[in-house]
Amino acid sequence: MSTEYEPVIGLEIHVQLKTRTKMFCGCELSFGEEPNTRTCPVCLGLPGTLPVTNAQAVQYGIMMGLALGCEIAPRSIFHRKNYFYPDLSKGYQISQYDIPLCLGGQLGDVKIHRIHLEEDAAKLVHVGSSGRIHGSEASVVDYNRGGTPLAEIVTEPDIYSADQARDWLTLLRETLRQLGVSDVNMEEGSLRCDANVSIRPKGSKALGTKTELKNMNSFRFVAQGINAEIARQTALLESGEPVTQETLHFDPVSGRISSLRSKEEAHDYRYFPEPDLVPIVPTPEMMAAAEAAIPELPAEREARYESDFGLPKDTAHLFAYEPTWGTYFERVAVEGDRDAKAAGIWVTELRTRLGADADPHKSAVVPAQLAALAALAAAKKVTAAAARTVLDKMVETGDHPAEIAEAEGLTAMEDSGELSQIVAKVISENQDVVERIRGGNAKAMGALVGPIMRETKGRADGGEVNRLLREQLGV
Amino acid sequence: MIELTAKQAADAIRSGELDAAEYFEFYRQRAAKDPYNSYVWVADETPAEIDTSKPFAGVPIAIKDLFCTEGIPSQAGSKILEDYRPPYSATSVKKLTTEAGSTLLGKTNQDEFAMGSSTENSAYGPTLNPWDTTRVPGGSSGGSAAVVAGATAPWSIGTDTGGSIRQPAALTGIVGLKPTYGAISRYGMIAFASSLDQAGTFTRDVTDTAMLLSAMVGADPCDQTSLGLPEPVRLPTADSLKGIRLGVPEELSGEGIEEGVLKAFNETLELAKQLGATVETTHLPHAPHGLAAYYLIAPAECSSNLARYDGVRFGFRKQADTLLDMYNQTREAGFGAEVKRRIMLGTYALSSGYYDAYYGRAQKVRTLIAQDFKNAFGDFDFIVTPTAPGVAFELNSKTSDPLAMYLNDFCTVPMSLAGIPAISIPNGLSEGLPVGFQIAGPAFSENRILDAALALEKAIGFDGSKAYA
Numbered sequence: 001m002s003t004e005y006e007p008v009i010g011l012e013i014h015v016q017l018k019t020r021t022k023m024f025c026g027c028e029l030s031f032g033e034e035p036n037t038r039t040c041p042v043c044l045g046l047p048g049t050l051p052v053t054n055a056q057a058v059q060y061g062i063m064m065g066l067a068l069g070c071e072i073a074p075r076s077i078f079h080r081k082n083y084f085y086p087d088l089s090k091g092y093q094i095s096q097y098d099i100p101l102c103l104g105g106q107l108g109d110v111k112i113h114r115i116h117l118e119e120d121a122a123k124l125v126h127v128g129s130s131g132r133i134h135g136s137e138a139s140v141v142d143y144n145r146g147g148t149p150l151a152e153i154v155t156e157p158d159i160y161s162a163d164q165a166r167d168w169l170t171l172l173r174e175t176l177r178q179l180g181v182s183d184v185n186m187e188e189g190s191l192r193c194d195a196n197v198s199i200r201p202k203g204s205k206a207l208g209t210k211t212e213l214k215n216m217n218s219f220r221f222v223a224q225g226i227n228a229e230i231a232r233q234t235a236l237l238e239s240g241e242p243v244t245q246e247t248l249h250f251d252p253v254s255g256r257i258s259s260l261r262s263k264e265e266a267h268d269y270r271y272f273p274e275p276d277l278v279p280i281v282p283t284p285e286m287m288a289a290a291e292a293a294i295p296e297l298p299a300e301r302e303a304r305y306e307s308d309f310g311l312p313k314d315t316a317h318l319f320a321y322e323p324t325w326g327t328y329f330e331r332v333a334v335e336g337d338r339d340a341k342a343a344g345i346w347v348t349e350l351r352t353r354l355g356a357d358a359d360p361h362k363s364a365v366v367p368a369q370l371a372a373l374a375a376l377a378a379a380k381k382v383t384a385a386a387a388r389t390v391l392d393k394m395v396e397t398g399d400h401p402a403e404i405a406e407a408e409g410l411t412a413m414e415d416s417g418e419l420s421q422i423v424a425k426v427i428s429e430n431q432d433v434v435e436r437i438r439g440g441n442a443k444a445m446g447a448l449v450g451p452i453m454r455e456t457k458g459r460a461d462g463g464e465v466n467r468l469l470r471e472q473l474g475v
Numbered sequence: 476m477i478e479l480t481a482k483q484a485a486d487a488i489r490s491g492e493l494d495a496a497e498y499f500e501f502y503r504q505r506a507a508k509d510p511y512n513s514y515v516w517v518a519d520e521t522p523a524e525i526d527t528s529k530p531f532a533g534v535p536i537a538i539k540d541l542f543c544t545e546g547i548p549s550q551a552g553s554k555i556l557e558d559y560r561p562p563y564s565a566t567s568v569k570k571l572t573t574e575a576g577s578t579l580l581g582k583t584n585q586d587e588f589a590m591g592s593s594t595e596n597s598a599y600g601p602t603l604n605p606w607d608t609t610r611v612p613g614g615s616s617g618g619s620a621a622v623v624a625g626a627t628a629p630w631s632i633g634t635d636t637g638g639s640i641r642q643p644a645a646l647t648g649i650v651g652l653k654p655t656y657g658a659i660s661r662y663g664m665i666a667f668a669s670s671l672d673q674a675g676t677f678t679r680d681v682t683d684t685a686m687l688l689s690a691m692v693g694a695d696p697c698d699q700t701s702l703g704l705p706e707p708v709r710l711p712t713a714d715s716l717k718g719i720r721l722g723v724p725e726e727l728s729g730e731g732i733e734e735g736v737l738k739a740f741n742e743t744l745e746l747a748k749q750l751g752a753t754v755e756t757t758h759l760p761h762a763p764h765g766l767a768a769y770y771l772i773a774p775a776e777c778s779s780n781l782a783r784y785d786g787v788r789f790g791f792r793k794q795a796d797t798l799l800d801m802y803n804q805t806r807e808a809g810f811g812a813e814v815k816r817r818i819m820l821g822t823y824a825l826s827s828g829y830y831d832a833y834y835g836r837a838q839k840v841r842t843l844i845a846q847d848f849k850n851a852f853g854d855f856d857f858i859v860t861p862t863a864p865g866v867a868f869e870l871n872s873k874t875s876d877p878l879a880m881y882l883n884d885f886c887t888v889p890m891s892l893a894g895i896p897a898i899s900i901p902n903g904l905s906e907g908l909p910v911g912f913q914i915a916g917p918a919f920s921e922n923r924i925l926d927a928a929l930a931l932e933k934a935i936g937f938d939g940s941k942a943y944a
């Protein structure tokens with residue numbers, strides 16, 4: 001009998017912080033400017049320069065820590081991580097090492113190990129046909145990115161499938177976006193993810209040897225890469241070979257995993273406390289300011305929409321991840337006598353019409369009128385189908401739904417006498433269908449509903465139509 | 476003009492008795508003809524206009540090469556920075572020039588990246604001691620010491636990491652002050668060992684020290700470790716040492732100190748007693764380990780600080796086929812032997828598996844030394860020692876023996892490790908060469924140190940004019 005394996009996954013996420021200036025100098029952050037135009041003596045590592053910690057980056061770090069339930073260190077320090085590479089202007093990266101800003105914490109179903117602050121490296125551009133270092137004619141360095149503030153979030157090995165990893169990353173990204181601390185854009189590199197993957201026999205408590213998958217640039221590739229690595233490790237163990245600890249690269253095109261660097265090249269970073277900086281000691285004022293700057297976050301919002309508004313999970317999730325729509329929904333729900341479920345349905349309808357990226361607050365449809373539409377539909381003053389038509393008009397004109405329904409003749413038929421006559425008329429005009437129904441084909445009744453709805457311009461209630469049809473046909 | 480101290484000249488310029496441009500030009504010409512190789516760069520003209528409303532107007536300032544001066548070579552005595560002209564000026568340089576109105580006269584020679592005690596480790600040749608040109612002026616700020624001793628500048632600034640101001644001041648018969656760590660911004664000082672480097676002054680007398688220091692101190696938003704001083708620097712006035720308790724640490728005033736230096740030291744202690752001070756023997760039990768700790772901490776920091784000299788962005792580059800070869804050849808050809816020695820020492824001390832045994836332990840010793848001083852300052856106002864264990868030594872006599880060279884800092888390194896201020900004043904001659912007397916006080920006690928130093932200076936009556944007359 002073959003052993004069943006279970007994967008254990010931990011994630012390391014680098015987040016570029018959306019501060020005005022760089023981590024340790026006054027240069028503004030760069031968004032595709034000409035190379036080396038957002039630089040100064042400090043971020044170029046010129047002789048004699050000294051770093052100065054960006055207070056906004058520290059605040060963002062504290063906000064992230066509080067939002068993720070971490071403990072904020074009363075005193076944390078920076079270290080130097082020493083290695084030579086042209087993208088590192090000083091020959092060392094200033095980072096936090098054994099005393100990080102945030103420790104512990106949990107987001108959703110995953111525990112956080114730590115969050116620390118550091119500076120980003122510059123960008124190497126390889127000149128030549130391939131754009132890669134091998135075979136290039138020259139390499140040039142753009143220091144615009146060098147010194148951009150980064151927060152590194154490290155999770156515990158607390159994730160047990162590629163899907164869980166992807167879902168959790170989605171929650172993290174939305175949380176950070178709503179915190180306002182980062183653009184969290186993977187394509188632009190403001191969010192980068194590495195995964196530590198190991199497998200172990202199911203039921204075992206011990207962790208297997210882990211490998212590190214580097215720099216996957218979309219959540220889909222993260223999931224694919226993790227699955228590919230789980231398969232690779234499983235195949236190794238099943239054939240009796242050990243997994244070796246190494247850094248790997250996943251190629252989403254070929255689906256192949258390759259080794260990035262071997263142990264012989266392992267760096268000795270010679271970490272030591274950065275003597276040019278003083279420790280970060282958050283004052284009560286700094287803590288209060290960070291706390292005050294934290295908005296309601298998606299996990300809390302989703303839970304609140306389910307418990308307080310009784311929204312179904314998927315709608316609650318939607319509004320939590322699109323907080324502009326969530327806020328709008330709440331206004332509609334309040335206007336509409338707290339018929340929140342109906343409000344949810346009609347806000348979703350509006351979202352389909354405007355698009356998820358639109359801001360409903362800026363649309364012609366004010367919350368009170370959408371609530372009024374929901375109320376008309378609930379009271380069966382307009383049918384569901386007619387209400388959708390009314391909403392189309394509301395988006396165009398911004399008029400009150402009752403007025404639109406009136407003007408367009410879309411109010412539901414309250415007088416069943418009129419409807420009864422139309423039903424009788426349609427029956428008499430469609431004797432062939434009536435024959436089939438009487439012959440036992442109940443489904444054929446649908447062929448009568450269409451013409452009735454046309455005659456009534458959708459004002460008839462579907463249930464009522466069915467009732468009258470059965471009554472008059474005697475079936 | 477040559478007899479005037481910087482303060483006397485500044486006063487005369489501001490009162491109109493002395494012409495600012497004339498005074499500057501006098502020193503500019505002396506500096507241009509400097510016979511001691513003290514300068515690596517000298518201003519080629521006297522400024523057309525000098526704003527005499529500023530306190531140091533017309534008073535030239537000589538600055539150690541490692542201070543960044545915008546558009547002017549700042550090479551830190553190294554080939555790797557040959558003709559490097561920074562795009563900005565150090566905060567302390569701006570304070571002296573833009574704010575106080577001084578004019579840059581020249582950049583002074585130094586041991587490469589401030590690593591050395593003789594100024595023989597300069598890529599630009601050794602500086603000679605104005606008292607005896609067969610001897611070194613001390614180091615690493617030997618150029619800044621020699622310009623004051625040789626009167627090719629009225630005053631100058633340097634840096635002290637383990638004694639690099641105090642020892643050359645002692646060896647050239649002038650006053651050198653290393654302030655409290657953090658009193659003066661380090662921004663724009665090309666770093667050797669960040670947690671120890673501190674800018675300071677070279678002057679002919681203690682009054683000039685106070686005046687020069689007053690213009691340099693202050694917290695700087697560009698240097699998080701800068702604090703300034705809690706009170707402004709005053710011009711010292713004391714002429715007695717009444718009630719002052721001097722502690723003489725046995726560990727730093729006996730073994731290894733030359734006889735002539737000890738004799739001068741004891742004579743100064745006698746003078747101090749006559750001025751009203753009490754003098755007692757005390758102990759700094761961990762001070763003898765200061766050198767060992769220093770030669771781990773400083774190289775460790777320098778191994779990281781000097782990583783940026785890689786040929787990529789500025790300074791000297793040796794072109795090669797691969798990145799690694801370019802790094803290796805650039806650094807091999809660009810750095811001198813002592814710098815390479817310390818980079819290797821420091822790299823080793825920080826490497827994984829050795830960190831705790833070397834760097835970690837050195838930091839513990841550092842803490843213990845700071846504690847020793849703290850304990851001593853419970854009983855004494857100042858700790859006094861000879862500044863250097865001997866007089867100026869002959870050129871090339873110690874270059875092949877690093878340990879003998881390192882011992883020059885034996886009495887000055889403990890104060891650097893503790894981050895406390897210390898001054899060296901000339902207190903006599905031995906074998907016809909100057910010796911120095913060191914006064915160290917608690918952090919931020921600069922004003923009190925200057926007062927004590929002034930009282931002693933008057934009583935000693937040292938005549939430094941022999942070196943330039």
Ligand SMILES: [Zn+2]
Nearest residue numbers: 025027040043
């Ligand atoms: Zn910058």
